[in-house]
Amino acid sequence: MHHNRYFFSAFLGLALFFGYAAFAQSIKNVDSIIKASGTEIYEKPEKAIKAGEYIIANAKEDAKTKIKGLMLVADAYSVKRDYQKSLEYVIMANNLSSHIDDPLLKIKIANKMGIQYQQMKIYDEAIQYLNEAERLCMAYPIKDSVMYHLGRNHIVRGFIYKEKLNCDIAINFFNKGIAELGKADKAMIKTTLSIALYNKGNCYILLSDYESAKKSFFEAIEITKGIHAISLQAFAQKGLAEVYTLEGRYRDAIKELEEALAVSNRVGDLVLNRGIYNGLLENYLAVNDWDNYEKFHALYLDTQLKVKESERKSINNLINEGYKSQNKNLQTEISTYNYYILTTLLLIITAVIFFFILIKKSEKNILKLNKIIENIQNSKAKSN
Template sequence: MQYNRYFFSAFLGFVMLFGNASFAQSMKKADSIIRASGMEIYEKPEKAIEAGKYIIANAKDDAQIKIRGLMLVADAYSVKRDYQKSLEYVIMANKLSNHIDDPILKIKIANKMGIQYQQMKIYDEAIQYLNEAEKLCMAYPVKDSVMYHLGRNHIVRGFIYKEKLNCDIAINFFNKGIAELARVDNTMVKTNISIALYNKGNCYILLSDYESAKKSFFEAIEITKGIHASSLQAFAQKGLAEVYTLEGRYRDAIKELEEALAVSNSVGDLVLNRGIYNGLLENYLAVNDWSNYEKFHARFLETQLKVKESERKSINNLINEGYKTQNKNLKTEISKYNYYILTTLILIIVVVIFFYVLIKKSEKNILKLNDIIENLQNNREKPN
């Protein structure tokens, strides 16, 4: 696995350095770049962003390739928790989806839109897009080709139901998602399985089932170590540390959190770092280590501020996009209204002219008929 990772990195660098001249001749290289970047997106999201932007810039008029580049960049920004940037690229991909006939790509976009709204806690919109993606999955004739997307769909629903309903329902959807993904012969699905296991662990914590929680976190950690997904490994270790804290094992919790912090340094995930800092300050406080408590408390507050600012920008961006859509729809409706008004006026004018001509013609006929009658009467009155 380590060899494959270095091979993909080297291949990605080679293509991006020397591929400009031939990129237009064979857009299949984009698939290789996306696969190579996808292998490292949770460890080196900046590389994935660079690769995605390269694909977008060289996609020319190929909407499908451009969409895939946009989705890669959006996914990488999601890993970095930069939802404002992620949303920008997802929206661009969604707009371009009207110009393609690839149902699988449309499923990916609908799922990603659902994920984006779920991450921003706009659950009604998220469910709407997830339903759209699920409908497309059910309609697709080759079921093996949509198992991955259906599995992700179930997992995202699990996130939503965890927040809106309860953990028992959420765990059920996480298990459904894991079952679908387990049927896919692809290393990349392990990242999604790890995410599902981590969230299952959080649900078990809320249910006070600490043994099941630890089991889920251990499984998630083992999976992430095998695929070099730094941020996912750190999340799972953070979850395991939370269980240790609840069990009063503060030193064990600190050990896990320190390891998680070291693993996550290259990722730049603000939400992840905030959670790790919060865990460290709580556990150092529990063992009366005031120096480390103050250090991580300061880091927590600083990161909290950055997270709030990022979330505010994302919400503003979403609101602005909503206004743009509403204005566009309003302009369309106004144009339709103006068209109907103009058409009605033209019809009225045509009808008025028609009746005017008809009346004038009738008047002429009446006058002519009167002349004939008058002539006949005059003829009768003449003596023989």
């Protein structure tokens, strides 16, 4: 009997050990897949989508792992400018966030929601989520662990303030974001830095500071070397070409744009392609190359339609989600209202029944008292 107990205990211990080891290995594999896909997301977004879908399908009841897969897919669709699909996955991740106890992952989700709304140009909602992410960052005890998220938060604010306020304020936030990223220990900061520098360069163009703009674009291009972020390289080249156009260096602009186009065709980014086509048609027009002007003008118009259609679908999806949320809140309010009405009615009915019983009891007591009085009076009458 003792031998059997010992054998059972040993077997159970081994089972738990190997079960835990398998679980730990599974988590490690998921993180490895996400890391590998994240470094290639700007070059191979489709590969990242497949990796994310695989993680989601195999996450089972593990909410944290499922969220990681959802966020990877959402990021990949953002790279592809498919905002409708990206939004779907972000919302699913956000809905699951209440089931996890991971502050860093919650910060990432809140930041991503802010980015999503910023991309949709719904800035008030974007600021709300960015404020939530910043609050979570400030509350997190290990500051070194949130530098990347805080830097990203400042950079997205820069995008918003560039559109809503002015470029001086936006550049200030880009610089704050870049400074925070400089403190972070993450390989992924290079892609975020490149995005910040590209947008900072665009601000300098609007301020007519072309030398500072070129410096930002050159830095952005340099950062993308050695990492899998060819679309970011193309964006920076497009920005540099715009400066060359403004300086009257049309052939240099065409050279940069043609190189950017060769890169962007491998990614399929509609917004990037639209910008490159627009730059090429303007520069070919400037050098009187009518054949190429007509070619890229047609490509520009076709891509513009696709971008508008994608944006329209995303906005419709967002509106539908808003209606669902409002309807859910309305149903909750109606249920609460009905609960209060029912409770009030029950209290009223209980009070009425109580008073009815009390009145009936009082009537009986009065009748009884009258009977006693009547008996006393009759007794007195007989005595007399």
